[in-house]
Amino acid sequence: MALSPRLEVRQSQNLTLTPQLMQSIRLLQLSHLELSAFVDAELLRNPLLDREDAGAEAGDALPREQDTEINPYRDVVDHGGRLESAVSIANGFDTDVTNVFPEQTGQDSLSQASMWPQGKGGDFGAEAPDLDQFVSSAISLADHLAEQVGPLVKDPAERLIARNLIDNLDERGYLTASCEQIAEQLGTDAAQVEIVLGKVQGCDPVGVFARDLAECLAIQLKDKNRLDPMMAGLLKHLDLVANHDFAQLSRAIGADREDIADMLAEIRELDPRPGRAFDGAPIQAVVPDVFVKPGNGGGWQIELNSDVLPKVLVNRAYYATVSKKTRDQSEKSFLVDCLQTANWLTKSLDQRAQTILKVASEIVKQQDGFFTYGISHLRPMTLKTVAGAIDMHESTVSRVTANKYMATPRGLFEMKYFFTTALTSSSGGEDHSAEAVRHRIRQLIDAEKPNAILSDDTIAEILKKEQGIEVARRTVAKYREGMNIPSSVVRRRQKKAQMA
Numbered sequence: 001m002a003l004s005p006r007l008e009v010r011q012s013q014n015l016t017l018t019p020q021l022m023q024s025i026r027l028l029q030l031s032h033l034e035l036s037a038f039v040d041a042e043l044l045r046n047p048l049l050d051r052e053d054a055g056a057e058a059g060d061a062l063p064r065e066q067d068t069e070i071n072p073y074r075d076v077v078d079h080g081g082r083l084e085s086a087v088s089i090a091n092g093f094d095t096d097v098t099n100v101f102p103e104q105t106g107q108d109s110l111s112q113a114s115m116w117p118q119g120k121g122g123d124f125g126a127e128a129p130d131l132d133q134f135v136s137s138a139i140s141l142a143d144h145l146a147e148q149v150g151p152l153v154k155d156p157a158e159r160l161i162a163r164n165l166i167d168n169l170d171e172r173g174y175l176t177a178s179c180e181q182i183a184e185q186l187g188t189d190a191a192q193v194e195i196v197l198g199k200v201q202g203c204d205p206v207g208v209f210a211r212d213l214a215e216c217l218a219i220q221l222k223d224k225n226r227l228d229p230m231m232a233g234l235l236k237h238l239d240l241v242a243n244h245d246f247a248q249l250s251r252a253i254g255a256d257r258e259d260i261a262d263m264l265a266e267i268r269e270l271d272p273r274p275g276r277a278f279d280g281a282p283i284q285a286v287v288p289d290v291f292v293k294p295g296n297g298g299g300w301q302i303e304l305n306s307d308v309l310p311k312v313l314v315n316r317a318y319y320a321t322v323s324k325k326t327r328d329q330s331e332k333s334f335l336v337d338c339l340q341t342a343n344w345l346t347k348s349l350d351q352r353a354q355t356i357l358k359v360a361s362e363i364v365k366q367q368d369g370f371f372t373y374g375i376s377h378l379r380p381m382t383l384k385t386v387a388g389a390i391d392m393h394e395s396t397v398s399r400v401t402a403n404k405y406m407a408t409p410r411g412l413f414e415m416k417y418f419f420t421t422a423l424t425s426s427s428g429g430e431d432h433s434a435e436a437v438r439h440r441i442r443q444l445i446d447a448e449k450p451n452a453i454l455s456d457d458t459i460a461e462i463l464k465k466e467q468g469i470e471v472a473r474r475t476v477a478k479y480r481e482g483m484n485i486p487s488s489v490v491r492r493r494q495k496k497a498q499m500a
Helices: 019-028 032-045 054-059 064-070 086-092 141-152 156-167 179-186 190-200 213-223 229-236 238-242 246-253 257-268 274-278 316-323 329-366 368-373 383-390 394-401 434-447 456-467 473-482 488-499
Strands: 049-051 290-294 300-304 312-314 405-408 411-414
Touching (some): 019 394, 032 049, 032 312, 032 329, 141 190, 141 274, 156 179, 156 190, 213 229, 229 238, 229 246, 238 246, 290 329, 300 329, 312 329, 329 368, 329 394, 383 394, 434 456, 434 473
Parallel strands (some): 290 405
Antiparallel strands (some): 049 312, 290 300
């Protein structure tokens, strides 16, 4: 067969992700804070979008004539709608100003108008000054230390080193860079950096600029004049303290049990993270996206948290009005694009809410035992299990459950918490959830006695014998370490030390 070029017409189909479809997919995995910020940006950009509650808030305001019938202070408002002075209000009640406004004592003729100028809160109902602007902001650790560097470090070159040391502190107040690294960066020698470091280590809070825990504690003990040779020896063997190996620690530093107990009591009064007092990061409370409540007729009632769902509407009346006054094709294209984007956003937000509710309902259905009896009845569940039940793709379920929280009678949980791997049952029964196994391991360790500490092998045997859970020793060790539970050797020392 001869090879020759030729033209052919073929028909094919393929799926293409449009920008709007990609944006809809991205909306699924946004948290409610991220979604609120996205919607706010769209409201600023798109003139055809309005908040659903904006009209209700505007329509709730009553006319001033109706307000005066139920306003006991109607005589204190002048015809311009402004508050009268404190003296005028008191005269209207035929009494002294201090009887109506005790805080005016000593202020005499200080009027309300002088405190609130017109346009800055003087008009009745006008916007008052934002009091948050007058609240002092929390000082940061870097600013607090920078104020102390001046008296401690006089030389300009040393001040530059001190400033660099401050910039290399973490949130605990520890120095994250070595003196050699800082010296190389500033073009000086490490010995000079060490000298400056020794000066600034006396700053408040005591313990900052330490390079590790032992040095942090040593700085604080030195400030209290308690850093004797025996205490310094104890700080060199903090690993033995962490393991509660007091017998070896006693031999290493030449101290008896009573001396060690006294020194540990002093160390417990120190602050291992002195910089945390200046942690100005705001604490963001977790707000649930879904509420799970017991139903009246049994079962569970699943509701979306309407407070975190953005409510936007498409202002079609404004579009109809403006579209008639467009002057050229570019303005018309802009309005059409805004209308399409607004329609897409409202549809995507509704679809996102329905998808979250659908996934949450299936999770509650699959984990009914957990909500009824507790964590010991948590079933193994995967994304594929939920996706197959609600006819969705696994990736969609993964996006929906990301950064979403569920408020239940048993507490607040991230949606991904309910997805756990399965451990085979040795009796041939239903598989066990890995999270339920972790909970049982913690229960066994919490209930153990000082003279009967359970090893990982023993825990694995108990799980197999009592509950038919087939789990290897190394799996028990992995779960135990994941819960920050020490080994059986360390636990035995800890419990004996508590009994001593």
